[in-house]
Amino acid sequence: MAKQSVGWNASQKRWLLMLLLIFSISTLIVFIVRPAFDSCDRQHYGVTTDTQIHLTTTIENLPNPLDFMKSKLVLLVSHELSLSGGPLLLMELAFLLRSVGAKVVWITNQKPTEEDQVIYSLEHKMLDRGVQVLPAKGQEAVDTALKADMVVLNTAVAGKWLDAVLKEDVSHVLPKVLWWIHEMRGHYFKVEYVKHLPIVAGAMIDSHTTAEYWKNRTRERLGIRMPQTYVVHLGNSKELMEVAEDSVAKRVLREHVRESLGVLNEDILFAIINSVSRGKGQDLFLRSFHESLQLIQDQKLQVPFLHAVIVGSDMNAQTKFEMELRKFVTEKGLQDRVHFVNKTLAVAPYLAAIDVLVQNSQARGECFGRITIEAMAFQLPVLGTAAGGTTEIVVNGSTGLLHPVGKEGVTPLAKNIVRLATHVERRLTMGKKGYERVKERFMERHMAHRIASVLKEVLQKAKSNPHS
């Protein structure tokens, strides 16, 4: 060990220690800020407007694309403040804007009345980076909204804040509102949340699939029209890329996690990293996994020992569903192959430890699915459902393999598991292709560039409006 350490520089050692610390104590420290959303996740890159202008140039070391936001006043309105995808994404935007010298004010619309440790630490993280935090209601909130160059509403539900707080001033603020939407589930389509949507300056949505869904649903269900809509895919944070590209760190993390799971170095690990819930499809994944073992046995294939890892266990929350999963594991005698890991924000150690990411989100799939681009950064192939944002990230046959959602997907996924278990070369090649795709379009700088072009248009619209 001492010998290995010689080649490390001080900063490598420092962050690696931090990572291990986070990993071992699993606290709520947001070091690698990464969301753990529900249906619509974390994301960007690829701003495409209604008119389908694809901006696919590679941006290298150019001036920060957000520089024009310097000294602009931006009000960010978050529906809530928690360690879930939506708020963490908005915080990332807050820090991007602060880094170019914008004045950033943050409002959390819904806060619990009792003291909350997570909110406290997230607010302090923001204050440390020069973000001003205001109460959701009151004259100061109204004045800031009126003065701001731009207001970003985060999630559809944040629409509740507009009338409740701005009251008769609402019409002065709407022309400078950019509405960032990450949801793709029916119960968000309520007029009370989104009635102002048609007259805001723009909507920013995480994937084309989700944007289409919103366009259709608002028209069919609510009889309203979407404003100018921009699709902005997410990008990987610098911190994540730093770990993903450090082979020494990855090796250490891999050994550490594998040891903690009792898994040998040559074993193959297939993992879902998502909160345990029916929508994320852990039940169907386990069925596929079981079926793949049977296929291997029936065909007498020579493969390493396979494991399934489910990162995102929470016995306090989804107990019924998780009990079902655990019962399945016991019934099928898979205890030595299936591993449940508690929900965590520090996904890097697991990405370093596994061999294949399974993205098995059901129904309309992920809104984007940030874990998918994170896994690809770690050179992992992805076995994903052909739904939602996954279809915009994973290139079927090249960076991973897609299977249908629902029960029809169980056997195809089982076969894909066998395919990647038996073809080492193919698995590694897919991982490399995935990594190249991330470098080409799913980096933080791509996301910043995409967001910048949206903000520029929204600013122009706001300026040309007589009210603001």
Ligand SMILES: *[C@@H]1O[C@H](CO)[C@@H](O)[C@H](O)[C@H]1NC(C)=O
């Ligand atoms: C639009 O919505 C209708 C019903 O709400 C549905 O039948 C149709 O398939 C949807 N179209 C798209 C492209 O999603």
Ligand SMILES: *[C@@H]1O[C@H](CO)[C@@H](O)[C@H](O)[C@H]1NC(C)=O
């Ligand atoms: C996982 O979470 C459960 C409760 O939800 C807890 O009892 C258990 O100790 C946790 N395991 C680890 C390894 O932290």
Ligand SMILES: *[C@@H]1O[C@H](CO)[C@@H](O)[C@H](O)[C@H]1NC(C)=O
């Ligand atoms: C993915 O590609 C495979 C062949 O490589 C094909 O059989 C399968 O139908 C494709 N799936 C989707 C969802 O396009």
